[in-house]
Amino acid sequence: MIHTCGLTRSFRAGVETIEAVRGLDLDIEAGSVVAFLGPNGAGKTTSLRMLTTLLPPTSGTAEVAGHDVLTDPSEVRHRIGYLGQGNSAGSNFRVGDELITQGRAYGLSRAESRTRAERLLTALQLEGLTKRTVGTLSGGQRRRLDIAMALVHEPELLFLDEPTTGLDPHSRVGIWEHVLRLQREFGTTIVFTTHYLEEADRWARRVMVVDHGRVIADDSPENLKADLAGDRIILGTAGRSDAERAAELARALPTVQEVIADGTQVRIRTPHGDTQLPVLLRNLEAVGVRAVTARLTRPTLDDVFLSLTGRTLRESAGATAHPGA
Incomplete structure (x- = not known):
């Protein structure tokens, strides 16, 4: 589903060149649930932006859903869903209209867009809110709507960038329960970034620990904790x-x-x-x-990060992020 070789992204910061992502090599199979875990500035978001065609790599190659991100970006976009850190839906539009418009943008008929919108709103417990203005939704409801918009075209692969940041613990758990129920139903591959240790530990089947633009560990949460922390x-x-x-x-x-x-x-x-x-x-x-x-x-995944880097993830999160967060 995802294959990269030597994927690198550099940024200029004055006279300095910063490598936000350094030689990323990935092989992610279809149906996987993979977390990129690391502090702010580690390169998680930059990696996702390259894989979703939003940011060209400085060097290296990436193939997503069977298509090259540089030479065939439109085919990649039609096969993926992406939820960024901001809100996707416009505040002044109605919930149902936003989902139908999103479906139409992916080439679906109005009838099919409406059918899928209704199904997703029910699955994400947003039924009855079709005519509500997006700006009147709670934070948790709005984030669930963003997820519905990323799924309306039934993508093979879903990228989630910090999907629960800013939500209370109850809403965060609810978001993940909805996402993984849909993943089980459709077999969607999910790649997400997070700095919440418990999210990576509880929901991911595979965790890639990222630090200073490099993947420094890659395994199941259980194996990482047993082998690296104990x-x-x-x-x-x-x-x-x-x-x-x-x-x-x-x-x-x-x-x-x-x-x-x-x-x-x-x-x-x-x-x-x-x-x-x-x-x-x-x-x-x-x-x-x-x-x-x-x-x-x-052990926790923070113990794993401490074992690998000599510092905790929470300590690292306090550092100033570079442009490749």
């Missing part, structure tokens, strides 16, 4: 000697990635904490060492 086991013991003995036993366990003894506490990192913790507790009991406390914590 579960954390924190043991509290009665004394330093017990902690040192516990650390020694922990290091002997298979797949343990890191063991740190700090006073009476031992911190252990492993991809399989749920199976390793009971084994470790039994081994401690066998040698007469008692764990006063034992706690298992699961």
